[in-house]
Amino acid sequence: MCTGRIDPQFVLKAFEKGADGVLILGCHPGDCHYREGNYNALRRFHLLKKMLDQFGIEDGRFRLDWVSASEAEKFVGVINDMVKKVKALGPLKPAPPLPLSKKKGRGDIQAEAHG
Amino acid sequence: MSGGDKQGIMKAGVGVYFCSCGTNISENIDIDELVRFTSTLDTVEYVKSHNLLCSEEGKNYLAEDIIKQKPDRVVIAACTPKEHEKTFRNVLQKAGLNPYLFQMVNLREQVAWATSDKSSATEKAKSYIRAAVARVALQEPLEEREIDCNTDVLVIGAGPAGMEAALLLAKAGRKVYLVEKNSFIGGRVARYEEVFPKMECASCMMEPKMDEVLHHENIELLTCSEVQEVLGFLGNFVVRVRKKAGYVDKNKCIGCGACYDQCPVTVKNEFDYNLSDRKAIHVPYTGALPNVPVIDCMSCLRFEGRSDVYKQALDQGLITKREYETFKAEDCRLCKEACLFDAINYEDKDEVIEREVGGIVVATGFELFDPSVLPQFGYGVYPEVYTSLEFERILSQTGPTCGKLLMKDGREPESVAIIHCVGSRDKDFKDYCSGVCCLYALKFARLVEKHAPSVKVYDFYADWCVPGKDNQAFLDSIKKWKNIKFIHTTLPMNVPVKKRNGKLSLACTDVSNGKHVVSADMVVLCPAMVPAKDTARLSELLLIARGKEGFFAEGHTKLAPVSTNMEGIFIAGCSQGPKDIQGSVAQAAAAAGEVLSALVPGRKLKLDVLTAEIDENACAECRICIGLCPYNAIVLDKEKNVAVVNTVLCKGCGTCVAACPSGSARSRHFTTEQIFAEIEGVLK
Numbered sequence: 001m002c003t004g005r006i007d008p009q010f011v012l013k014a015f016e017k018g019a020d021g022v023l024i025l026g027c028h029p030g031d032c033h034y035r036e037g038n039y040n041a042l043r044r045f046h047l048l049k050k051m052l053d054q055f056g057i058e059d060g061r062f063r064l065d066w067v068s069a070s071e072a073e074k075f076v077g078v079i080n081d082m083v084k085k086v087k088a089l090g091p092l093k094p095a096p097p098l099p100l101s102k103k104k105g106r107g108d109i110q111a112e113a114h115g
Numbered sequence: 116m117s118g119g120d121k122q123g124i125m126k127a128g129v130g131v132y133f134c135s136c137g138t139n140i141s142e143n144i145d146i147d148e149l150v151r152f153t154s155t156l157d158t159v160e161y162v163k164s165h166n167l168l169c170s171e172e173g174k175n176y177l178a179e180d181i182i183k184q185k186p187d188r189v190v191i192a193a194c195t196p197k198e199h200e201k202t203f204r205n206v207l208q209k210a211g212l213n214p215y216l217f218q219m220v221n222l223r224e225q226v227a228w229a230t231s232d233k234s235s236a237t238e239k240a241k242s243y244i245r246a247a248v249a250r251v252a253l254q255e256p257l258e259e260r261e262i263d264c265n266t267d268v269l270v271i272g273a274g275p276a277g278m279e280a281a282l283l284l285a286k287a288g289r290k291v292y293l294v295e296k297n298s299f300i301g302g303r304v305a306r307y308e309e310v311f312p313k314m315e316c317a318s319c320m321m322e323p324k325m326d327e328v329l330h331h332e333n334i335e336l337l338t339c340s341e342v343q344e345v346l347g348f349l350g351n352f353v354v355r356v357r358k359k360a361g362y363v364d365k366n367k368c369i370g371c372g373a374c375y376d377q378c379p380v381t382v383k384n385e386f387d388y389n390l391s392d393r394k395a396i397h398v399p400y401t402g403a404l405p406n407v408p409v410i411d412c413m414s415c416l417r418f419e420g421r422s423d424v425y426k427q428a429l430d431q432g433l434i435t436k437r438e439y440e441t442f443k444a445e446d447c448r449l450c451k452e453a454c455l456f457d458a459i460n461y462e463d464k465d466e467v468i469e470r471e472v473g474g475i476v477v478a479t480g481f482e483l484f485d486p487s488v489l490p491q492f493g494y495g496v497y498p499e500v501y502t503s504l505e506f507e508r509i510l511s512q513t514g515p516t517c518g519k520l521l522m523k524d525g526r527e528p529e530s531v532a533i534i535h536c537v538g539s540r541d542k543d544f545k546d547y548c549s550g551v552c553c554l555y556a557l558k559f560a561r562l563v564e565k566h567a568p569s570v571k572v573y574d575f576y577a578d579w580c581v582p583g584k585d586n587q588a589f590l591d592s593i594k595k596w597k598n599i600k601f602i603h604t605t606l607p608m609n610v611p612v613k614k615r616n617g618k619l620s621l622a623c624t625d626v627s628n629g630k631h632v633v634s635a636d637m638v639v640l641c642p643a644m645v646p647a648k649d650t651a652r653l654s655e656l657l658l659i660a661r662g663k664e665g666f667f668a669e670g671h672t673k674l675a676p677v678s679t680n681m682e683g684i685f686i687a688g689c690s691q692g693p694k695d696i697q698g699s700v701a702q703a704a705a706a707a708g709e710v711l712s713a714l715v716p717g718r719k720l721k722l723d724v725l726t727a728e729i730d731e732n733a734c735a736e737c738r739i740c741i742g743l744c745p746y747n748a749i750v751l752d753k754e755k756n757v758a759v760v761n762t763v764l765c766k767g768c769g770t771c772v773a774a775c776p777s778g779s780a781r782s783r784h785f786t787t788e789q790i791f792a793e794i795e796g797v798l799k
């Protein structure tokens with residue numbers, strides 16, 4: 001298995017079940033054991049990050065990084081850094097519901113079109 | 116999967132085994148507490164612990180206990196699966212349980228060794244156990260699959276490396292298809308007169324090898340041929356090779372040469388880097404093997420290709436307009452008439468040949484960095500500036516001057532300057548050292564001494580790169596020649612070549628700040644070795660990676676120097692990186708050894724078990740997976756309109772599964788449900 005297998009739902013599931021942070025570590029670009037899975041992971045990461053942002057999940061809680069098997073020091077550094085940042089953010093708080101009157105959802109627009 | 120199976124999963128009775136790994140795990144994790152906790156989990160039937168499960172005694176205990184307890188699934192909490200997952204899978208198999216109904220928890224590396232506080236380590240371990248127990252309930256039995264393999268081999272390139280690999284494999288009884296793009300075999304070495312450091316005659320060295328290649332019953336040599344398509348994987352490749360028409364039947368031709376004597380067309384001979392002429396029907400040099408001429412349809416009067424050549428000749432004023440026009444559409448048959456053996460066949464056509472092989476050795480060699488992009492050397496501007504390969508031809512008995520040291524204008528030079536490291540060891544061009552230029556520069560000096568002892572040689576070098584057991588002595592012996600002068604510069608790239616009073620003049624400052632102005636009749640450049648032109652195309656075709664300099668990338672610099680990222684495809688010689696003949700041949704032998712051990716007649720190949728599969732009832736034919744698969748393992752079934760995974764090509768990366776919008780792609784052993792269960796288990 002490879003970072004290319006990571007379905008964005010895995011990350012959402014983790015946050016839903018109470019994770020305060022999610023860290024994805026993959027092989028370096030160009031070095032993926034399965035050729036290019038990590039490039040796909042990178043694309044999905046950026047999309048998902050935008051979405052998490054809209055959910056009110058702070059930046060430091062979701063991270064993608066590259067660590068090869070021989071980079072013990074980097075591995076430790078990334079983990080400690082992530083832990084430090086997530087600790088500083090504190091436990092994940094459920095976001096307050098968006099004030100519906102301000103932002104129009106897709107349903108509202110359809111309703112208008114039909115109305 | 117049938118409904119009954121699903122029910123079976125629901126009531127999974129899980130047996131959990133803890134290993135304390137001596138004290139490695141128990142020292143930092145409270146195993147008794149873990150045992151207590153684990154027995155409270157719903158699906159867990161029993162929990163046991165052991166001191167060292169991976170020991171012989173431990174494995175026997177495990178097997179016997181599984182036979183006795185008959186669990187549906189097993190969780191083993193021990194060390195990293197990297198170390199013992201395979202071990203325990205084998206035990207399960209022996210005990211009659213499918214090895215994929217098993218999950219391993221890494222309590223040692225990920226918990227005991229990583230978390231210092233015993234009570235938090237124990238808590239962490241609990242969440243891992245919960246995850247594994249939840250996941251294992253959803254795991255499915257998987258069957259190992261084996262397929263037959265083909266043990267024949269494709270070797271691409273018939274230079275010293277390709278020939279060596281082909282011969283070794285052929286001698287081991289393998290059928291070898293040796294594909295060579297040229298009409299002759301021998302590679303670059305066919306152009307050399309002598310080789311360093313022992314100044315051995317290159318053709319005397321190579322010819323016995325070439326003869327063996329030509330006559331070995333297990334080698335099918337395909338000259339003038341190019342690999343066009345490669346499908347498949349280790350043990351089961353299908354390759355398509357385009358064999359270009361040569362118009363001469365090799366079974367009839369005796370190589371007498373009567374045809375080219377009669378041919379009315381003369382063009383430049385690219386084998387001699389345009390330093391000599393050849394006919395449209397030709398062998399590239401006297402002694403070329405196989406000794407069968409080919410018709411070059413770009414210049415033969417009978418073919419359309421020639422019109423370009425004549426247009427050029429017309430533009431250069433070599434022929435008159437009238438001549439040009441009358442040349443058109445000529446039914447010249449002079450070679451056919453000259454041939455006493457009826458070997459010439461104007462109807463010959465390109466052929467696409469398909470072969471099945473199990474392994475591939477790529478030995479496509481090198482080219483020289485093009486020095487005309489470095490204006491300081493005047494290559495391509497001053498006819499007296501040559502590349503090393505051009506100089507090899509001048510020194511060769513079969514070359515344009517029959518081995519006499521003569522320049523293009525027919526004069527013998529009084530002095531020759533050799534410049535090392537052209538385009539090498541320079542971050543703007545090629546930042547590596549090709550490792551052979553110092554040595555062939557010394558060889559050139561020796562050959563000049565032999566052919567024209569009065570000629571003076573000036574050698575502009577940066578550092579001597581002459582490792583190996585014979586090479587230093589070779590350098591020392593050349594240093595004794597009175598007509599050679601070595602000029603030690605920091606950067607041979609900074610030795611500009613100018614023309615003054617009809618002579619070339621080279622000026623530079625040496626490392627001890629001495630100024631040198633050398634006038635020379637002839638300059639020989641030693642450019643960096645770069646990958647052969649076809650390397651990029653082949654890398655795409657074979658799906659094998661290249662490094663940043665464009666050479667094929669080896670599996671591991673030290674420990675897997677001839678393997679690639681593709682199982683069953685090996686590299687040898689200069690296609691892997693610059694090296695000398697000795698290194699190329701050694702790599703070829705290594706590649707042959709790899710093939711012999713990877714593919715053994717009668718032995719089956721194990722396939723990946725953990726592949727993807729697509730549920731044809733749910734697939735909406737969006738084809739996203741097809742575009743994403745890095746192994747081209749997914750194809751569209753045009754009848755059913757669904758994507759289908761070729762489980763032989765699939766390596767189980769899971770990229771398609773994560774991308775499938777309908778959820779119809781599944782990863783065996785890493786299904787979304789299993790991973791969800793694991794996440795929920797950890798976070799509960």
Ligand code: FES
Binds near residue numbers: 037
């Ligand atoms: S295997 Fe693909 S990211 Fe590591």
